[in-house]
Amino acid sequence: MNTDQAALTCRESSLASDSRKKHFRVSGPTACAAASPGAGVQGGGLCPVEQVSDAQLARYATVIRERTGIHVSHQKKLLLSNRLRRRLSETGIASFDAYYRHLSAIPSHDAEWDKFFQAITTHETYLFRDDNHWKWFSDVFLRDHVAARRASGTTRCLRVWSAACSTGDEAYTIACCVAANHAFPSPRHVDILGTDIAAGEIERAKQGLFGPRAMRLVPKEYLRYFEKDEHTGNWAARPILRRQVRFECHNLMHRLTAMPFDVVFLKNVLIYFDIESKRRALSNIAPLVRPGGFLVAGAAEGVAGATDAFRRVEPWLYQRVVG
Numbered sequence: 001m002n003t004d005q006a007a008l009t010c011r012e013s014s015l016a017s018d019s020r021k022k023h024f025r026v027s028g029p030t031a032c033a034a035a036s037p038g039a040g041v042q043g044g045g046l047c048p049v050e051q052v053s054d055a056q057l058a059r060y061a062t063v064i065r066e067r068t069g070i071h072v073s074h075q076k077k078l079l080l081s082n083r084l085r086r087r088l089s090e091t092g093i094a095s096f097d098a099y100y101r102h103l104s105a106i107p108s109h110d111a112e113w114d115k116f117f118q119a120i121t122t123h124e125t126y127l128f129r130d131d132n133h134w135k136w137f138s139d140v141f142l143r144d145h146v147a148a149r150r151a152s153g154t155t156r157c158l159r160v161w162s163a164a165c166s167t168g169d170e171a172y173t174i175a176c177c178v179a180a181n182h183a184f185p186s187p188r189h190v191d192i193l194g195t196d197i198a199a200g201e202i203e204r205a206k207q208g209l210f211g212p213r214a215m216r217l218v219p220k221e222y223l224r225y226f227e228k229d230e231h232t233g234n235w236a237a238r239p240i241l242r243r244q245v246r247f248e249c250h251n252l253m254h255r256l257t258a259m260p261f262d263v264v265f266l267k268n269v270l271i272y273f274d275i276e277s278k279r280r281a282l283s284n285i286a287p288l289v290r291p292g293g294f295l296v297a298g299a300a301e302g303v304a305g306a307t308d309a310f311r312r313v314e315p316w317l318y319q320r321v322v323g
C-alpha cells in the first residue's frame with residue numbers, strides 16, 4: 001500500500017467510524033443488525049455501516065474496471081461500500097443492487113456515470129508533490145527545451161499534459177515552473193492541459209483555488225503567483241498561471257484527440273490499475289508523447305512492465321523511444 005492509499009484508507013476508516021458513532025447515537029446498533037447484509041433499507045437510507053456483499057463487490061469491481069481501469073480488490077470492500085453509500089444517499093436510491101441496476105440501465109453519457117466515477121476515485125493531490133520531479137522539470141527539462149528553441153530559432157509552443165490531474169494542482173505546479181522560467185513571454189507559447197475522469201474535480205481545477213494543505217509545499221519564491229485570501233486562508237491562482245492552463249474531462253481508457261506533448265505527467269493513477277488497464281492507458285498515451293519527449297510517472301506505477309514505447313531514464317522518468 002503506498003502513502004496515498006494508506007492516507008485514503010485511513011481517512012475513509014475514520015469517516016466510517018464517525019458515521020458509526022452517529023448511527024449508534026441516533027438509532028442504536030440493533031437497527032443495523034435488522035438490515036440483512038446487501039439488502040439495503042427503503043427510502044434511500046442504507047444502514048450507515050452496511051457493506052457490499054461479496055457478489056455485489058464482484059459486480060461493481062467488474063464495471064469499475066471496464067469503465068475506468070481501476071482494480072477493486074477484496075481489501076477495498078469497506079472503502080467501496082463507504083463511497084457507494086454516499087452516492088446512494090445523494091440519489092435517494094435504496095440499495096447497492098438498485099444502484100447497480102440503475103447504472104446498467106442508463107446510457108454512458110448520463111451524468112450519473114460522471115458522479116459515480118467522481119465518487120469511487122481517489123483524488124488526493126497537492127502542489128509541488130515530489131520535489132525531485134519539479135527540480136528535473138525546471139532545471140533540466142525547461143533549460144534544455146529553451147536552449148533547443150533558441151538554437152533552432154523557433155517559437156514552438158511548449159505542450160504539457162497533466163493526465164489524471166484531479167483538482168489541477170499538478171497543472172498549476174507546471175504553470176509555476178514555466179512562469180518562473182521567463183522564456184515564455186506569451187500564453188501562445190505554452191499549452192498546459194489537465195484532464196481527469198472526474199467531472200467535479202475538473203470544475204474545481206478550473207477555479208484555481210487552493211487551501212493551505214494543497215499549498216503547504218509550494219516554495220516561497222512561487223507564492224507570488226497566487227493571491228491569498230486573508231479571511232479564508234485560501235489561495236487563488238493569478239492570471240499568469242490561469243492563462244497557461246486549460247482543463248477537460250478525459251478517461252485514460254480512451255485515446256485523447258490532441259497534438260503530441262513534450263511532457264506528460266501521469267502520476268498516482270496507474271497504481272490503481274491492473275496490468276491490462278496500465279497497458280491500455282499507456283498505449284493510448286504513448287502516441288501523444290512526441291518522440292524524445294518525456295513521461296513522468298510515480299516510481300511504483302509499473303510503467304516499465306506495461307509498455308516498450310519508452311526508455312527508463314529514472315525510476316519515475318521515461319523518454320519516448322524515437323522511431
Ligand SMILES: C[S@@+](CC[C@H](N)C(=O)[O-])C[C@H]1O[C@@H](n2cnc3c(N)ncnc32)[C@H](O)[C@@H]1O
Pocket residue numbers: 004067068069070121122123124125126129163164165166167169170195196197198201250251252253266267268269
Ligand atoms: C490520486 S489522484 C492523482 C492526482 C495527481 N496526478 C497527483 O499525482 O497529485 C488520481 C486521479 O486519477 C483519476 N482517475 C482515475 N481513473 C482515471 C481514468 N480512467 N481516467 C482519467 N482519470 C482517472 C481520479 O479521478 C483522480 O483524480
